[in-house]
Amino acid sequence: MKKFISLAVILAAQFVLLQPVLSVQAESAHKLHVSGAYIRTMPPGRTTTAGFLTIANHGTADCKVISASSPLSNRIEFHEHLHSDGMMRMRPVDSGIVLPAGEAVIFKPGGLHIMLFNIEQALVGGDTTQLQFNTDHCGSVEFSAEVRSLKAAPMAKKHH
Ligand SMILES: [Cu+2]
Known part of the structure; x- marks a missing residue:
């Protein structure tokens, strides 16, 4: 009788193991990668x-x-700088920022x-803060941004 039960358990275990594994590969949520983020x-x-x-x-x-x-701000906008009539102007980009597939978009001083x-x-x-970008169909990406001093970094000591 004991033998019979053991065999039944083994068969049951095999049955479970032989069940086809459903490989539902969730679409990667890490399509977007942020680097070098900082705020001033x-x-x-x-x-x-x-x-x-x-x-x-x-x-x-x-x-x-x-x-x-961002936990720091209740109002965040995307801006770009434009030169017009010799003046540098900021203009909000209300239509959103397009991220072309396979490419990188750079937000930098004097630009976006x-x-x-x-x-x-x-x-x-030197502190860091969290930021999150929300997209139309690539989900959201959360990242940390360094707080960088407005003051220029001290000049590196010159070596003679
Ligand atoms: Cu601006």
Whole structure:
């Protein structure tokens, strides 16, 4: 009788093991990769700052960043700089930021950048903060951004 039960258990175990494994490979949520993200410290009395980063779309479809969120700010916009009449102007990009498949988009000083408004706390150089980009159909990507001092880095000591 004991033997019979053991055999039954083994058969049952085999049955379970032989069940075809459903390989439901969830579509990768890591199509978007952010690197080099930082925001600037603010001069005293200011509540607005800018952020910069590189975002690569490793997916096979274009997508569009439609919004950004941060614990520091309740209002984040995407801006670009335009030269017009010899003046540098910032213009909000309301249509979202297109991320072409297989390409990287760079947010950099003097070009495309993130603007964070209504910041109520001091930003300290060397700290990090979380940011999130939300896209139309590539999901969301969360990343950390370094807080970088507005002041230029001290000159490296010259070697003679
Ligand atoms: Cu701006």
